[in-house]
Amino acid sequence: MEIDLKRLARAIHLDVERVSDHRYRVTGGSRPHEVDLTRSPECGCEDATFQKVYACQHLMACMLAEGDRDCLRSLRYWVARPGARRLVRTAA
Secondary structure, three states, X not given: OXXXXXXXXXHOOXXXXXXXXXXXXXXXOOOOEEEEOOOOOEEOOXXXXXXXXXXXXXXXXXXXXXXXXXXXXXXXXXXXXXXXOOOOOOOO
């Protein structure tokens, strides 16, 4: 899956609460959202519904909470490695 770095940047600031297995309540944005990761990931936000964005920031926040490898690897664009002198951003 391709990770949109702008949405990932917003996702790390959201609060994720597990409701049940693979179901989450995401808060911290303009309003709360329910995210279901059980079959096909879905969120009822405007990005996912009207703009047909597969991985909205709410979905990515839940994927981070579950330890999704692609999302965690993409965090390297903002988090410096141990021992690095400065953070280097790469072009997306």
